[in-house]
Amino acid sequence: MSPGTEKTLLAAVTEALDVALAEDPRVLLLGEDIGLNGGVFRATDGLFEKYGGERVVDTPLAESAIVGAAIGLALSGLRPVAEIQFMGFLYPALDQILSHVSRFRYRSRGRFTVPLVVRMPYGGGVQAPELHAESAEAHLVHTPGLKVAVPSTPADAKGLLLSAIDDPDPVLFLEPMRLYRSVKGEVPAGVHKVPLGKARIVREGNDGVIFCWGAMVPPSLQAARRAKEDGFDVAVVDLRTLSPLDRETIGKFARQTGRVLVVHEAPLTGGLGAEIVAICQEEAFWHLEAPPQRVAVPDTPYPAFAVEEDYLPQGATIYRALQKTLKEP
Amino acid sequence: MEMERILDLEGRPLRPPRLSLEESRVLLKAMLLIRTFDSRALSLQRQGRIGTYAPFTGLEGIQAAAVRSLTAADWLVPTYRDTGAAILFGLPLLEALAYWKGFPDSYRAPADRQILPPSVPIATQIPHAAGIGWGLKHQKKEGIVLTFFGDGATSEGDFHEGLNFAGVFKTPVVFLCQNNGWAISVPFHRQTAAESIAIRAQGYGIHGRLIDGNDPLMVAEAVQEAAERARSGEGPTLIEARTYRQGPHTTSDDPRRYRQEDPLETTLGDPVERLRLYLQKEGAWSAEEEEETLQEAREKVAQAVAELEALPRPSPESIFEHVYGAEPPFFQQQRDRFLATLKEAQE
Ligand SMILES: Cc1ncc(C[n+]2csc(CCOP(=O)(O)OP(=O)(O)O)c2C)c(N)n1
Numbered sequence: 068m069s070p071g072t073e074k075t076l077l078a079a080v081t082e083a084l085d086v087a088l089a090e091d092p093r094v095l096l097l098g099e100d101i102g103l104n105g106g107v108f109r110a111t112d113g114l115f116e117k118y119g120g121e122r123v124v125d126t127p128l129a130e131s132a133i134v135g136a137a138i139g140l141a142l143s144g145l146r147p148v149a150e151i152q153f154m155g156f157l158y159p160a161l162d163q164i165l166s167h168v169s170r171f172r173y174r175s176r177g178r179f180t181v182p183l184v185v186r187m188p189y190g191g192g193v194q195a196p197e198l199h200a201e202s203a204e205a206h207l208v209h210t211p212g213l214k215v216a217v218p219s220t221p222a223d224a225k226g227l228l229l230s231a232i233d234d235p236d237p238v239l240f241l242e243p244m245r246l247y248r249s250v251k252g253e254v255p256a257g258v259h260k261v262p263l264g265k266a267r268i269v270r271e272g273n274d275g276v277i278f279c280w281g282a283m284v285p286p287s288l289q290a291a292r293r294a295k296e297d298g299f300d301v302a303v304v305d306l307r308t309l310s311p312l313d314r315e316t317i318g319k320f321a322r323q324t325g326r327v328l329v330v331h332e333a334p335l336t337g338g339l340g341a342e343i344v345a346i347c348q349e350e351a352f353w354h355l356e357a358p359p360q361r362v363a364v365p366d367t368p369y370p371a372f373a374v375e376e377d378y379l380p381q382g383a384t385i386y387r388a389l390q391k392t393l394k395e396p
Numbered sequence: 397m398e399m400e401r402i403l404d405l406e407g408r409p410l411r412p413p414r415l416s417l418e419e420s421r422v423l424l425k426a427m428l429l430i431r432t433f434d435s436r437a438l439s440l441q442r443q444g445r446i447g448t449y450a451p452f453t454g455l456e457g458i459q460a461a462a463v464r465s466l467t468a469a470d471w472l473v474p475t476y477r478d479t480g481a482a483i484l485f486g487l488p489l490l491e492a493l494a495y496w497k498g499f500p501d502s503y504r505a506p507a508d509r510q511i512l513p514p515s516v517p518i519a520t521q522i523p524h525a526a527g528i529g530w531g532l533k534h535q536k537k538e539g540i541v542l543t544f545f546g547d548g549a550t551s552e553g554d555f556h557e558g559l560n561f562a563g564v565f566k567t568p569v570v571f572l573c574q575n576n577g578w579a580i581s582v583p584f585h586r587q588t589a590a591e592s593i594a595i596r597a598q599g600y601g602i603h604g605r606l607i608d609g610n611d612p613l614m615v616a617e618a619v620q621e622a623a624e625r626a627r628s629g630e631g632p633t634l635i636e637a638r639t640y641r642q643g644p645h646t647t648s649d650d651p652r653r654y655r656q657e658d659p660l661e662t663t664l665g666d667p668v669e670r671l672r673l674y675l676q677k678e679g680a681w682s683a684e685e686e687e688e689t690l691q692e693a694r695e696k697v698a699q700a701v702a703e704l705e706a707l708p709r710p711s712p713e714s715i716f717e718h719v720y721g722a723e724p725p726f727f728q729q730q731r732d733r734f735l736a737t738l739k740e741a742q743e
Contacts, residue, residue: 100581104654375498
């Protein structure tokens with residue numbers, strides 16, 4: 068690994084795109100406002116100037132066509148990386164994602180494949196207008212044929228994105244917008260890849276485990292640190308790829324600790340927490356010491372931003388749930 | 397297609413307008429009210445007293461001139477850009493401000509006004525407008541629908557699908573495109589290779605017009621005529637009002653990154669300015685009247701801001717309100733548990 072520099076998660080995304088464009092002439096970026104404007108979050112800052120408007124392409128305002136055309140670009144031999152401005156605006160493109168992105172390989176019996184990446188800021192907590200704070204990962208994870216990655220550190224943002232671009236399968240890449248500028252970390256220079264499908268152990272522990280991803284990693288870590296003051300060693304596992312899930316690591320930590328908490332900022336019902344708890348039952352049933360718990364947002368639409376801090380899981384709410392899990396006889 | 401206009405840039409009428417002088421004066425006053433609101437909202441955002449705000453600076457003529465054709469039986473289907481139109485059709489200023497402050501209880505129109513909450517996902521409201529119009533027609537109810545959207549919106553599938561429905565079902569809808577030349581950083585010529593949005597009306601078999609959106613008298617006439625067509629069963633109209641974006645896309649946007657000077661500025665002028673010049677030349681507007689109108693507008697807005705800032709912080713209970721008409725029992729349990737845990741955690 069070559070020495071890197073301290074970067075924000077956002078800058079790490081930009082760097083990954085820069086490396087991909089430099090290394091692979093098949094890579095092409097497309098999306099709304101990604102050119103001169105550098106993306107509304109500046110994730111493509113400077114890339115239009117460096118690689119030109121033929122490879123960093125501002126499209127008309129049409130998500131279904133962005134994803135649908137990315138399918139065509141991929142079929143033709145390119146490696147498109149599409150940006151959707153916010154996860155809530157993926158919805159107009161869901162037809163293309165669910166009906167085609169996920170199925171081209173299957174339908175054509177392997178003859179036609181669509182190795183593309185769709186990047187998008189996701190999650191809440193930045194006081195944004197309606198539909199700018201969605202966490203709809205469960206819809207995507209429930210669609211066979213797609214891979215879904217969510218980094219929570221700058222190094223993972225770069226490493227997972229470069230793996231996603233190289234992957235033979237379509238990858239939906241969810242960038243936790245609350246962490247874009249709030250986390251900084253060492254980012255290895257040059258080509259740096261983090262394999263898809265492998266969780267990251269953020270913190271070891273034997274008394275309990277929190278499974279989380281994206282913007283839920285920092286408050287989960289905060290809760291685990293508080294539990295330490297009470298004398299409990301709680302592990303924190305950042306799943307970082309949601310499809311495929313790292314069942315091995317989930318099972319291992321469930322067995323090792325017997326006490327499981329899953330935290331997500333998507334609604335409870337039908338959320339990924341249910342899947343992860345089911346994996347724990349399948350992989351570690353006889354090791355469980357307490358009922359696995361989920362901390363999620365309630366089953367409501369994402370509320371107007373004046374109440375979002377009440378709505379979202381915080382370190383304190385995660386800690387409360389953790390206490391229950393740890394103290395269950 | 398030629399762009400239609402009544403007033404030139406100096407406010408000289410190129411032909412006699414349909415609006416009377418008195419109607420034009422009322423229109424200018426309405427524009428000044430919402431311009432005052434708009435600039436106050438911008439400064440509230442800069443002071444951190446409201447959240448991200450989408451200004452409509454330069455669109456006052458379109459929005460004020462359009463809603464003057466609406467009656468209580470009609471429907472307004474706005475986007476985030478159309479706060480001015482909503483206010484003039486009866487949305488209280490406080491409700492508008494509370495929306496931009498991120499309050500759950502906001503943008504609530506009075507019971508006698510059918511103003512939908514603003515649509516944030518681009519173009520998605522266009523099929524709704526077609527459907528409302530269809531529903532009114534089906535039930536032989538009085539009323540028409542006015543919906544707004546930008547030039548960027550016309551690239552979305554929902555634009556096409558909604559207009560096509562409106563054409564097929566011959567619905568009483570006025571589709572008003574505020575073509576401000578930009579969709580955030582993307583210029584109009586990047587949205588379409590066509591010369592205008594208005595010519596697309598032909599493809600849907602509906603009436604289309606290309607007008608100068610900074611000419612409030614032109615907008616007023618075009619919308620009035622489209623509304624008359626809708627009311628008399630002649631179906632939908634697509635109006636493209638050419639204008640330009642005077643400010644940033646929203647307060648989160650920095651236009652210096654992608655746009656230098658806007659050439660449209662010189663060819664379209666400012667709508668308030670043009671109408672004012674016209675009225676002044678007709679001897680129907682004075683500096684004193686302007687000051688009086690502005691003073692009144694500032695007071696109204698200041699009153700609403702004071703009310704806004706006196707509102708209590710919204711309660712976490714509000715998160716659970718209005719999710720269902722018939723709440724499932726589990727939902728109620730979830731709410732009770734959630735609120736109890738939140739309280740514990742915040743102690
Ligand atoms: C479906 C969807 N995609 C993307 C966005 C993000 N976005 C918000 S406004 C905007 C540009 C809209 O341009 P236009 O339709 O011309 O309207 P304007 O804002 O200029 O009035 C974009 C891309 C969105 N709100 N909805």
